[in-house]
Amino acid sequence: MLSRVAESLYWIGRYIERADNIARLLDVNLNILTDFKDLNDSRLVEHWEPIIRSTGDWDLFNSLGYKPNSRAATDFLTFDRSNPNSIISCLIAARQNARIIRDQIPSEVFEAINDAYLDLRDSGSDEIWKEGPYQFYNAIQNFSQLFQGMVASTVVRGLGYYFMETGKFLERADKTSRILDIKYHILLPRVQDVGGVVDTAQWTAILRSCSAFEPYHRNFATVVDPALVTEFLIFSAKFPRAIRYSLARLGDHLGRISRNKHDRFSNEAERECGRLYSDLTYVSVEEVLDQGLHEYLDYLQHRLNRVGGAIHETFFGVPD
Amino acid sequence: MDFSSYEVGDFFDEMFEEDGTIRPHYQGIYERLKDLPPAEMLQKQKAVDRAFLRQGVTFTVYNDEQGTERIFPFDLFPRIIPGDEWETLERGLTPRITALNLFLKDIYSEQRIIKEDIIPRSYIESAPYFRPEFMHVPVPKDIYIHICGTDLIRDQNGEYLVLEDNARSPSGVSYLLENREAMKKVFPHFFPNTGTRSVDRYTEDLLETLKYIAPEGVDDPTAVLLTPGVYNSAYFEHSLLARRMGIEIVEGSDLVVENSFVYMRTTEGLKRVDVIYRRIDDDFLDPDVFREDSLLGVRGLVDAYRKGNVSLANSIGTGVADDKLIYKYVPDMIRFYMSEEPLLASVDTYVADDPKERSYILDNLANLVVKSTNEAGGYGMLIGPHSTRSEIETFRDLINANPRNFIAQPPISLSRHPTITEEGIQGRHVDLRPYILCGKKISILPGGLTRVALRKGSLVVNSSQGGGSKDTWVLYGES
Numbered sequence: 007m008l009s010r011v012a013e014s015l016y017w018i019g020r021y022i023e024r025a026d027n028i029a030r031l032l033d034v035n036l037n038i039l040t041d042f043k044d045l046n047d048s049r050l051v052e053h054w055e056p057i058i059r060s061t062g063d064w065d066l067f068n069s070l071g072y073k074p075n076s077r078a079a080t081d082f083l084t085f086d087r088s089n090p091n092s093i094i095s096c097l098i099a100a101r102q103n104a105r106i107i108r109d110q111i112p113s114e115v116f117e118a119i120n121d122a123y124l125d126l127r128d129s130g131s132d133e134i135w136k137e138g139p140y141q142f143y144n145a146i147q148n149f150s151q152l153f154q155g156m157v158a159s160t161v162v163r164g165l166g167y168y169f170m171e172t173g174k175f176l177e178r179a180d181k182t183s184r185i186l187d188i189k190y191h192i193l194l195p196r197v198q199d200v201g202g203v204v205d206t207a208q209w210t211a212i213l214r215s216c217s218a219f220e221p222y223h224r225n226f227a228t229v230v231d232p233a234l235v236t237e238f239l240i241f242s243a244k245f246p247r248a249i250r251y252s253l254a255r256l257g258d259h260l261g262r263i264s265r266n267k268h269d270r271f272s273n274e275a276e277r278e279c280g281r282l283y284s285d286l287t288y289v290s291v292e293e294v295l296d297q298g299l300h301e302y303l304d305y306l307q308h309r310l311n312r313v314g315g316a317i318h319e320t321f322f323g324v325p326d
Numbered sequence: 327m328d329f330s331s332y333e334v335g336d337f338f339d340e341m342f343e344e345d346g347t348i349r350p351h352y353q354g355i356y357e358r359l360k361d362l363p364p365a366e367m368l369q370k371q372k373a374v375d376r377a378f379l380r381q382g383v384t385f386t387v388y389n390d391e392q393g394t395e396r397i398f399p400f401d402l403f404p405r406i407i408p409g410d411e412w413e414t415l416e417r418g419l420t421p422r423i424t425a426l427n428l429f430l431k432d433i434y435s436e437q438r439i440i441k442e443d444i445i446p447r448s449y450i451e452s453a454p455y456f457r458p459e460f461m462h463v464p465v466p467k468d469i470y471i472h473i474c475g476t477d478l479i480r481d482q483n484g485e486y487l488v489l490e491d492n493a494r495s496p497s498g499v500s501y502l503l504e505n506r507e508a509m510k511k512v513f514p515h516f517f518p519n520t521g522t523r524s525v526d527r528y529t530e531d532l533l534e535t536l537k538y539i540a541p542e543g544v545d546d547p548t549a550v551l552l553t554p555g556v557y558n559s560a561y562f563e564h565s566l567l568a569r570r571m572g573i574e575i576v577e578g579s580d581l582v583v584e585n586s587f588v589y590m591r592t593t594e595g596l597k598r599v600d601v602i603y604r605r606i607d608d609d610f611l612d613p614d615v616f617r618e619d620s621l622l623g624v625r626g627l628v629d630a631y632r633k634g635n636v637s638l639a640n641s642i643g644t645g646v647a648d649d650k651l652i653y654k655y656v657p658d659m660i661r662f663y664m665s666e667e668p669l670l671a672s673v674d675t676y677v678a679d680d681p682k683e684r685s686y687i688l689d690n691l692a693n694l695v696v697k698s699t700n701e702a703g704g705y706g707m708l709i710g711p712h713s714t715r716s717e718i719e720t721f722r723d724l725i726n727a728n729p730r731n732f733i734a735q736p737p738i739s740l741s742r743h744p745t746i747t748e749e750g751i752q753g754r755h756v757d758l759r760p761y762i763l764c765g766k767k768i769s770i771l772p773g774g775l776t777r778v779a780l781r782k783g784s785l786v787v788n789s790s791q792g793g794g795s796k797d798t799w800v801l802y803g804e805s
Contacts, residue, residue, distance in 0.1 A: 007584045008580050012593045105382060106556045109569035117380050124379065165593060263593065 007165040013108060013322040015102040015166050019173025020112075021100035025093045025139035027149035027181040027215075028083050031057060032151050033143035034214040036076060038207060045077070054079045056191030060184045063091055070286070080139060085131045093146060097123045112160045115153065122149040168259040169321075175259070176314055185215045185308050186239050189232075190300035216247045236299060237291040240306075249306065250286040256313070257283055265319070276315040282309045327359045329366060329744075330442070332751055338484040338741040339753060340405060349409045351801060354520060358513075359403070368748060370512045371402055378510070383504045385789060386559045399794030400503050400508065401745050405756060405776040409803025415478070415486060415760065416770050418670030421660050423474055423762050426491060426647045428663040430470035434461055442593035444662050445655045449679070452730050453652060454700050455494070455645020457608065459615075463632050465641045466539040472639040473603075474762040475499070475775075476669075480741035487671045487738065489757065491656070493648040494640060495605050498795075499528065499761050500563035502775045505797040521798040524774040527656075528761065529570035535765030536601045539637045550574045550590065552581070554606050554622045564605050573603075583626030588636045601637045602627075608642050647660075647802060650699040651677055652735050678725050678732040685733040686727065691718045694734040696725065709785065711737055740785055743796070745778055755779045757787050758798065772800040 035057055039045065054074040058067050063082075066089060072078040084093045101123040108116045125145070133140045154174075167202045192208055208232045213219040222230070222238050225245070242248035257279050264272045272278040294302045334342050341352040348356050359367075375397060378384070381468035384395035407415075432438050433450060434457075440447045450456055475490040475496025505526050510517055533549065540547030553564040555577050568575035580590050581599065589596035604611065610620040615628040630636045646652060654675040657668040675685040676694070687694060691710050698706030708721040725732045742753035761775035776796040787793040 007593050008576060009591045009593055010572055010577065010580050011574075105561070105565075108382065109565045109575055113381065116382065120382050121380055169593075271618065 007169075009322050011107050012165065012169045013318075015110065015169040016173035016317070016322075017117075018100050018107075019170040019175075020177040021096040021103070021173075022150055022153055023174045023177040024091065024181065025096035025100070026147060027178075027185070028061070028091070028093050028096070029143040029146035029150075030217065031060075031185060031215050032080060032083055033147070034211050036080070036143075037214075038211045038319045039076065043045045045286060050075045052192065056188045058082070059191050060188045061091055062184070063089055077135060080135065081131050094126055097126055107166075110166050110234040112156070115156045115160065118149065118153055118156060118158045121147060122146070123151075150192075165263060172256060172263070172317065175256040175304045176251040176310065176317070178247060179249045179256070180307060180310050182216055182239055182247055182249050182252070183303050183310070185212060187300060188212060188234065190303070207229050212239075216295075218245060218247060221245050233291055233295060238293060240294070241286060241289075241291065250283070253283040253286060254278060260317075273320045275313065275320040278309070278313045278316040282306075282313060284308075327364060327746075327751055329356070329360060329751060332744060333753065335742065335753060337484075337739055337753065337755075338480055338482055339769050340480075340741055340743040340756065342744075351406050352354070354515075355404065355406065357517065357576045359798045364750070367402065370623075371746065372609065373401055374402065374508045375764055377508060378504070381504075382562060383501075384562055386557060386561070386594065389459045398789050399780060400501075400505055401508070401754075401778055401780070401794050401796045402512065403742055403744055403746055403751070404509065404797040404799050405758075406799045406801065409801045412800045413803055415670070418486070418668070419476060419760060419770055420768050421666055422476070422488070422491070422656060422670060423471065423540060423764055425656065425659040425663050425767060426474070427468070427470050427492060427559070427764060429472060429646060429659045430641075430647055430665070431468050433646065434463070434470075435542070439659065439662055442662070444658050447654070449651055449655075449730075450646065453646045453649045455608065455643065456650060457643035457646075460632075460643050462682060464634070466541065466634075466637050469539060469764050470641040470644050471647065472535050472539065472641075472764050474764070475577045475759045476762060478758045478760065478774075479768055481736055484673060486758075487673050488656070489738075490653060491648045492648065493644045493758075494607065496759070496761070497563055497605075498759060498775045498777075499771070500560075500566045501795050502761070502771070502773055502798070503528065503566070505795060506773070509797045520799060521802045523802055526769055528771045529567060531763050531765075531771075532567065532603075533571040533573070535763045536573075536603055536639055539639060539767040540600045541634050541637055544600045548573075548598060549579075549601040549603060550599050552602050552606060552608070554574055554603040558605075560605065569601075578606075578620075578622045578624050581624040583624060583630050584625070586630045586633045586635050588627060590625070599636060601639065602644055603639045604679075608645065611642070645700070650675075650697050651679070651730070654733070673738060674737045676734045678729040678734065684725070684729055687732075688722060690734075691722060693736070695737050696721050696732055697729055699733060709737065712785075715778050730764050737785075741780065742788075743776070745780070745796075747780075747782075752781075755785050755787065756796070773798045774800075 051074045058064050058074065058079060060065060067082050072082050081177065082089055082092065086092045087095055089095060090129065101119050102121045104111065104116050157170060189208060189212060209232055210219065213222050213230065213235060216239055218239060222235065225238060226234050238245060238248065240249050243250055243254065245251055260276045260279055264276060266272045266276065271280055334344060334346060341349060343349060348421065356691045378397040384397050386395050429439065439445050440450060470503045471493045473496060475492040475498065476485050477492065480486055503525060536549040537547050550573055551564055553561060553575055565575055574590065576590055582589050582591060582596065590599050606622050609616045610622045612623045612625060612628040613620045614625050631638055653737050654677060657672055660666055660668045676687050678684045678687055694710045696708040708717060721774045740755040740757060743756045744751045745754040754780045756776050758774050758776050761771045763769045776798045777793050778796055779785055779787045779792065780794045784792060
């Protein structure tokens with residue numbers, strides 16, 4: 007497969023996963039606002055700042071003159087084309103990549119991506135804001151599910167498929183770590199609030215943002231507990247949005263790409279991914295909390311970046 | 327649909343005789359369409375437009391800030407060509423393309439046609455797409471033009487005339503393929519009964535043609551389609567053809583030349599490429615040989631081509647054959663190389679470079695169509711009868727400044743075809759571009775692209791200037 011084509015497929019996987027995560031993040035966090043008492047400007051800032059920080063674009067948000075409130079967060083993360091990670095930017099990029107390699111994917115998959123783009127392009131932020139954004143974010147998530155389902159059921163299992171899945175799982179691991187990190191940035195009003203109603207609501211929102219609320223309860227059958235949430239979202243081998251699960255799939259796909267038959271790595275991408283996966287297999291949640299959740303997540307993101315860099319070097323690099 | 331107010335006018339109408347009688351091959355479609363409520367037709371039209379947009383069957387409009395993609399307007403009223411009429415066209419087109427290939431072989435080797443005074447040497451040597459640096463560079467199987475899109479028009483009497491031979495990198499075939507798909511979807515009950523020939527084989531024939539011209543000794547050649555990239559207006563077509571042939575679509579930066587062989591960069595290293603269906607012009611192929619500023623091409627590609635290690639479709643230098651001045655001589659080529667009389671007529675052509683003909687042109691600018699010899703897309707053209715005095719004077723200056731660059735022809739009143747417009751069904755001018763493949767044999771896709779000038783009275787069918795297209799049905803013949 008052409009390196010350029012592989013890279014396009016990889017980015018389609020990443021961008022659609024990214025759009026999906028942003029839609030879920032906004033959906034949940036707009037929703038929980040309705041449970042808050044005394045919603046004033048400063049509460050809104052406390053609410054939105056960590057969320058925007060988690061996307062990595064807090065500086066851009068400020069430089070574009072936005073103030074952290076619901077409308078600004080929605081506009082910035084959804085419609086603003088000058089934000090390269092907004093939903094519209096993700097869909098434009100996914101669709102542009104799909105146009106480039108449309109000979110590689112089934113027509114119905116291309117049409118689904120194109121359709122989502124055309125719908126979003128034609129819908130204005132004013133109108134969505136007026137009608138309530140829930141339906142809208144649901145539509146984005148539905149598109150992502152449709153895309154995943156079509157890919158699962160129509161794309162030939164070959165290099166193209168593996169590269170799309172590689173992009174998806176790397177993005178998912180990164181996004182789950184970022185969503186979990188939101189909690190770090192939220193300052194609770196007083197020490198005694200830890201474990202209180204607000205704290206629980208925040209941890210619940212994090213679970214919901216990862217579509218993990220029901221799976222968490224099915225797994226632990228207990229109240230929302232920070233250590234258990236952390237364990238579930240980082241270390242679960244069974245929950246498909248957990249970081250460890252995502253890395254396992256990422257490793258599978260990288261192995262298939264290299265047609266690796268023996269149980270040792272054959273390139274840097276496999277090595278970086280395998281090492282990180284093995285760390286996640288043997289680190290305990292207690293160690294993570296001792297070290298500090300934020301510090302650990304920071305380290306994870308750094309390692310995920312190295313995996314991404316190695317994938318780029320190994321498969322897409324244009325030697326000169 | 328209401329035909330009662332349809333006017334044939336002073337033109338040859340594809341569907342109606344002068345007295346308004348329906349030509350027999352349109353009787354069937356007439357029966358079906360006459361009872362169709364206009365609202366339903368409109369609904370079908372909207373569904374098709376929406377489907378094209380969804381599927382990304384679009385072309386990119388340049389000079390548009392948003393890089394807008396538009397659909398190529400599609401008129402649901404099909405154009406129908408009877409089987410025997412099509413066979414006549416095939417009998418005319420086949421020797422024409424054969425002669426063009428013989429001409430190219432000759433002009434890049436012995437140049438008999440110049441030596442025997444059929445075509446003046448200066449006309450060949452001044453053709454901007456003549457590539458003297460490729461003299462005596464052989465091409466596989468002596469075929470230069472593998473893919474040709476010949477534009478045909480019909481005059482007032484319904485006679486088919488060749489308007490131009492597009493021998494470099496003709497586009498539009500994807501619209502033909504997609505138009506048929508769309509027609510089948512909106513009129514699912516039409517097709518089993520109309521006796522229309524299928525267009526499905528085109529991409530298979532194209533792939534066979536590409537493989538046929540592989541370098542000597544390559545048994546299982548790898549063919550690729552070289553595109554300028556996703557921002558090119560015809561990118562959709564490139565990707566459709568590549569997809570249907572199952573070959574890679576590559577950009578210049580995907581290819582690399584080592585030791586005079588061409589390779590593509592893949593995730594598993596370099597892979598040899600044997601045949602390139604290139605959709606970029608000669609000028610951009612290789613910055614070492616042609617334009618240095620080309621970012622689209624591949625350094626060293628021409629060297630690999632010269633050494634016979636990679637084949638290009640079409641070959642380098644075919645543009646001299648579709649120069650509008652050389653066009654005048656194609657009937658002579660058929661006589662010279664094949665000792666046959668051409669069966670397809672051409673349009674009378676006056677050459678501005680010839681002093682006598684130039685003075686005729688300059689005296690009659692208001693009654694002639696003046697064309698620049700190497701422009702495409704309907705640009706660089708003066709339609710005398712429809713032009714203002716100042717436009718005519720501009721062309722007078724242009725012709726005087728560079729006579730080699732212009733020819734003139736009498737205006738042909740293109741045939742018209744019933745077309746769905748906002749004011750009901752009306753006649754609009756059409757042309758026809760059949761697609762011809764030259765490989766082991768010559769095959770002509772039964773159909774061709776019918777382009778229609780959607781603006782009332784307009785004679786310009788180009789997509790960039792208000793043109794649309796129609797599905798073209800070639801009926802099975804008696805035989």
